[in-house]
Amino acid sequence: MIAVFESKKMPLVKTVVNGKHIEVERDRWALDVLLEMGVAVPTLCHHPAVEPYGACRLCVVEARKGKWTWLTTSCDLQIREGLNIETDTPSVIRSRRMSMELILSRAPHVESLQRLAADLGVGRPRFGPHYDIGKCILCGLCVRVCDRLIGASAISFVGRGRRRSVTTPFGAASESCTGCGACIAVCPTGHIRSFVEESALNIETWNTRLEMIDCKVCGTPFTAAKLLESVQGRLGKGGSLERVCSKCRRLQMCKRLGEAFHQV
Amino acid sequence: MISTAGKKDTERIKSVQEFQGKQAYSRSKFYSDKVRVSVGAGTCGLANGAADVLAGLRDEVGTSGLDFLVRQTGCIGYCQVEPVVDVLAPGLPRVFYHYMSAGKARQLVRAIAEGDFHPDWALGRLSRDQLLVRSERDFSSKPNGLSTVPKLEELPFYKAQLKIALRNCGFIDPHDIEEYIATGGYSALAQVLASIDPEDIIDLVEKSGLRGRGGGGFLTARKWRACRQAHGYPKYVLCNGDEGDPGAFMDRSIMEGNPHAILEGMTIGAYAIGSDSGYVYVRLEYPLAVENLQIAIEQARAYGLLGPNILGTDFSFDVEISRGAGAFVCGESTALMASIEGYSGEPRAKHIHTSEKGLFGQPTNLNNVETWANVPVIVNEGAQWFARIGGEHSKGTKVFSVVGKVKNTGLVEVPMGVTLRDIIYDICGGVPDGRAFKGVQTGGPSGGCLPESLLDLPVDFERLVEAGSMMGSGGMIVMDDHSCVVELARYFTEFLTRESCGKCTACREGIVRMLEILEQITCGKAVREDMDLLDELCCYVKDNSICGLGKSAANPTLSTVKYYRDEYLAHIEQRRCPAGVCRELTKFVVIPDRCKACGRCVKTCPVKAVRGREKVAHTIDQDKCVRCGACREVCPFDSIAVA
Ligand SMILES: Cc1cc2nc3c(=O)[nH]c(=O)nc-3n(C[C@H](O)[C@H](O)[C@H](O)COP(=O)(O)O)c2cc1C
Ligand code: SF4
Ligand code: FES
Numbered sequence: 001m002i003a004v005f006e007s008k009k010m011p012l013v014k015t016v017v018n019g020k021h022i023e024v025e026r027d028r029w030a031l032d033v034l035l036e037m038g039v040a041v042p043t044l045c046h047h048p049a050v051e052p053y054g055a056c057r058l059c060v061v062e063a064r065k066g067k068w069t070w071l072t073t074s075c076d077l078q079i080r081e082g083l084n085i086e087t088d089t090p091s092v093i094r095s096r097r098m099s100m101e102l103i104l105s106r107a108p109h110v111e112s113l114q115r116l117a118a119d120l121g122v123g124r125p126r127f128g129p130h131y132d133i134g135k136c137i138l139c140g141l142c143v144r145v146c147d148r149l150i151g152a153s154a155i156s157f158v159g160r161g162r163r164r165s166v167t168t169p170f171g172a173a174s175e176s177c178t179g180c181g182a183c184i185a186v187c188p189t190g191h192i193r194s195f196v197e198e199s200a201l202n203i204e205t206w207n208t209r210l211e212m213i214d215c216k217v218c219g220t221p222f223t224a225a226k227l228l229e230s231v232q233g234r235l236g237k238g239g240s241l242e243r244v245c246s247k248c249r250r251l252q253m254c255k256r257l258g259e260a261f262h263q264v
Numbered sequence: 265m266i267s268t269a270g271k272k273d274t275e276r277i278k279s280v281q282e283f284q285g286k287q288a289y290s291r292s293k294f295y296s297d298k299v300r301v302s303v304g305a306g307t308c309g310l311a312n313g314a315a316d317v318l319a320g321l322r323d324e325v326g327t328s329g330l331d332f333l334v335r336q337t338g339c340i341g342y343c344q345v346e347p348v349v350d351v352l353a354p355g356l357p358r359v360f361y362h363y364m365s366a367g368k369a370r371q372l373v374r375a376i377a378e379g380d381f382h383p384d385w386a387l388g389r390l391s392r393d394q395l396l397v398r399s400e401r402d403f404s405s406k407p408n409g410l411s412t413v414p415k416l417e418e419l420p421f422y423k424a425q426l427k428i429a430l431r432n433c434g435f436i437d438p439h440d441i442e443e444y445i446a447t448g449g450y451s452a453l454a455q456v457l458a459s460i461d462p463e464d465i466i467d468l469v470e471k472s473g474l475r476g477r478g479g480g481g482f483l484t485a486r487k488w489r490a491c492r493q494a495h496g497y498p499k500y501v502l503c504n505g506d507e508g509d510p511g512a513f514m515d516r517s518i519m520e521g522n523p524h525a526i527l528e529g530m531t532i533g534a535y536a537i538g539s540d541s542g543y544v545y546v547r548l549e550y551p552l553a554v555e556n557l558q559i560a561i562e563q564a565r566a567y568g569l570l571g572p573n574i575l576g577t578d579f580s581f582d583v584e585i586s587r588g589a590g591a592f593v594c595g596e597s598t599a600l601m602a603s604i605e606g607y608s609g610e611p612r613a614k615h616i617h618t619s620e621k622g623l624f625g626q627p628t629n630l631n632n633v634e635t636w637a638n639v640p641v642i643v644n645e646g647a648q649w650f651a652r653i654g655g656e657h658s659k660g661t662k663v664f665s666v667v668g669k670v671k672n673t674g675l676v677e678v679p680m681g682v683t684l685r686d687i688i689y690d691i692c693g694g695v696p697d698g699r700a701f702k703g704v705q706t707g708g709p710s711g712g713c714l715p716e717s718l719l720d721l722p723v724d725f726e727r728l729v730e731a732g733s734m735m736g737s738g739g740m741i742v743m744d745d746h747s748c749v750v751e752l753a754r755y756f757t758e759f760l761t762r763e764s765c766g767k768c769t770a771c772r773e774g775i776v777r778m779l780e781i782l783e784q785i786t787c788g789k790a791v792r793e794d795m796d797l798l799d800e801l802c803c804y805v806k807d808n809s810i811c812g813l814g815k816s817a818a819n820p821t822l823s824t825v826k827y828y829r830d831e832y833l834a835h836i837e838q839r840r841c842p843a844g845v846c847r848e849l850t851k852f853v854v855i856p857d858r859c860k861a862c863g864r865c866v867k868t869c870p871v872k873a874v875r876g877r878e879k880v881a882h883t884i885d886q887d888k889c890v891r892c893g894a895c896r897e898v899c900p901f902d903s904i905a906v907a
Contacts, residue, residue: 164766
């Protein structure tokens with residue numbers, strides 16, 4: 001996990017979670033605290049590697065402070081003194097179910113969504129699928145990971161409201177995509193399609209095709225040339241990358257370990 | 265466009281004393297011995313032909329060799345009677361003329377040159393030079409030959425109005441800072457810089473009770489104080505001129521007609537908060553507002569009223585214009601800030617207030633155009649004066665743009681607490697063509713539709729929310745009995761499916777599903793259970809959206825379901841649209857007893873569906889009829905009905 005958002009040491013504050021009195025560092029994200037306590041909270045747009053976004057609305061909880069009670073997402077809620085959080089009130093359950101039903105109706109065939117929906121007690125959505133959007137649920141994880149962690153900003157949201165989608169600039173082949181595959185790894189629904197063909201990585205969903213480099217040892221294409229270049233660029237003189245695929249590297253490592261073992 | 269202010273005048277004003285000199289000079293110039301003729305050339309005036317009128321005036325004054333000043337002003341609010349020309353002549357009350365054309369304007373100047381002020385063309389005369397601000401001249405008791413012209417301030421349209429935010433709109437040339445100074449402009453700023461501490465200004469604004477005019481009605485002083493107390497430098501002061509609400513144009517009118525009032529307000533606010541830079545965020549579709557603001561900013565800088573060391577003090581503040589992205593959601597505070605930063609206008613959760621971390625992560629204070637325009641008047645007239653106007657918790661006035669089915673459309677500024685009936689009937693003349701009032705949508709797409717039984721509701725922040733609507737920015741759309749409330753809800757909901765930023769599930773998906781149900785109802789395919797699902801969705805969207813757009817998106821639907829439930833049920837159970845709007849559910853018929861066989865409907869029907877002979881009641885061929893309702897609109901005997 002990348003510790004980008006670790007804050008400086010904060011004083012402890014008193015809060016209540018589902019009736020339990022606890023002391024937590026001020027400003028911590030409520031969702032992290034809930035998960036640490038073992039409270040189950042469904043999420044779809046959250047990933048610990050990027051800052052909270054608050055888009056899917058599944059992580060809602062009921063917050064109370066003084067005389068105010070309100071429904072709020074917990075992923076982007078910071079803990080403050082006197083905050084009272086409830087995670088299983090009727091309105092929380094109702095809200096989560098409706099959010100889930102609406103998300104599922106965008107992409108009803110996605111198994112990961114069906115499972116999450118079943119956990120929340122949501123059956124077949126009452127709304128029909130109505131526009132052709134693939135499996136994307138607009139959680140924005142790919143966009144944020146590509147921008148904040150990889151620094152490529154190859155994809156972004158375009159369009160407002162119901163026309164919102166994720167794509168490369170003008171839907172054309174991306175110039176800044178390095179083919180790192182972080183978006184594919186982080187997507188909760190498997191919307192982003194890619195395949196290797198004739199020594200090229202095709203990220204179909206982003207209309208992008210990248211030349212690959214062959215492994216020095218086994219000769220199979222193993223990574224996009226641009227990715228190697230960009231990582232090498234970041235390493236600078238600090239190190240050089242070998243053009244060996246992970247499989248062969250593992251084999252080499254085993255061999256070396258074996259030899260070392262015999263020498264002892 | 266070129267500024268009409270003389271270049272030689274554009275020296276810096278180096279001190280508060282010097283400002284007073286400038287004020288006296290500007291006054292003597294404004295009320296000079298020359299005749300000043302001006303044309304209301306705001307966007308609304310221009311749309312009604314003000315540019316031609318102005319060209320005609322300029323040409324006539326030039327060719328006749330008259331020593332008249334020809335100026336353009338903003339809008340006096342009475343959009344219905346445009347183009348408007350006004351004449352300010354020495355020794356006479358200021359006269360406003362309505363329904364002008366280039367030809368009439370030429371005739372008018374020729375006549376004035378001969379001492380004839382054409383009272384027959386006048387809309388009204390002003391006893392004093394403005395509707396609010398104290399003025400030098402008072403003609404209340406001496407109309408000087410213009411006694412046949414009614415007093416402007418006594419016309420039904422103006423009688424109940426009190427112009428604070430709109431004080432100069434239509435009265436001064438927005439391209440000339442000296443006309444603003446002549447009518448009291450920048451005197452509040454001069455007074456503040458000379459003798460008031462920042463904290464005391466916040467106290468003053470607090471005592472006045474001023475609340476934000478951008479919709480939510482937040483206490484302005486509380487926001488300023490939070491920003492003043494927040495740690496961090498720089499701090500930003502912003503003005504929200506996004507005005508994305510369809511049918512609303514009050515902020516446009518102020519930006520076009522009185523831009524210096526906004527700049528003066530912002531400068532006072534910046535001084536109170538401790539900020540030295542600001543932005544005015546203007547909607548993309550408002551080119552004239554941008555132009556007039558830009559000219560105003562440049563003139564204010566040249567006069568030393570913006571920029572470094574304002575009026576020779578050590579206070580500095582400057583403003584830039586940021587042009588909006590043309591989206592309704594960009595009016596939301598966090599989306600607006602993202603947009604100024606160059607990102608797409610997407611709101612974020614406001615667990616951390618923008619007064620702590622706003623624009624570029626710095627303490628930021630955002631107020632609406634109208635809010636800023638109120639500030640100088642509060643300083644000049646005092647907090648108590650302001651607090652005496654309006655209702656218990658809503659002080660001062662509010663500008664409404666009243667459109668739709670009223671006789672007089674336009675901009676209306678009234679003390680808060682007056683009733684909807686006062687605005688719709690007394691000021692705007694009620695529903696035209698003898699039709700019945702059906703409802704009024706206040707607050708645009710975020711507001712609700714209020715029925716006749718609520719006409720006596722006092723208009724203030726709390727009462728509107730209690731009734732299921734909101735003040736919003738002040739748009740009012742009046743509907744008569746030929747409007748369908750389900751269609752109204754569908755219209756605004758459709759608007760919101762396009763204008764939602766699409767970030768959060770609740771708003772993006774929820775509103776689309778609400779729209780689907782509303783569409784089913786308007787085309788007669790809904791069942792009773794759909795009403796329950798619609799209600800469930802409304803409550804969900806309201807509770808689960810990130811920003812105000814989603815949180816208020818259900819208001820049009822919830823309010824119409826609440827006040828016009830029978831009409832929804834008629835669509836669902838009887839497959840009938842009582843208002844005759846939803847085409848699939850409408851059948852127009854002729855009531856034979858009323859039909860006088862005049863033949864108008866026969867001529868009007870675009871598809872020749874009305875059959876009729878002389879002296880025989882007409883009939884409508886239902887197979888041909890496209891349910892446009894044109895026959896119903898033209899029938900003088902009210903003999904076309906919805907079956
Ligand atoms: C969807 C949405 C649109 C808004 N549009 C505007 C707008 O066009 N103009 C405006 O002044 N405030 C608008 N607001 C309100 C602003 O977020 C903000 O509250 C206001 O500008 C603060 O100024 P005030 O305190 O002077 O009212 C909008 C809010 C939402 C949620
Ligand atoms: S409520 Fe609507 S406009 Fe606001 S953040 Fe969510 S999707 Fe965007
Ligand atoms: S996880 Fe909090 S809104 Fe998606």
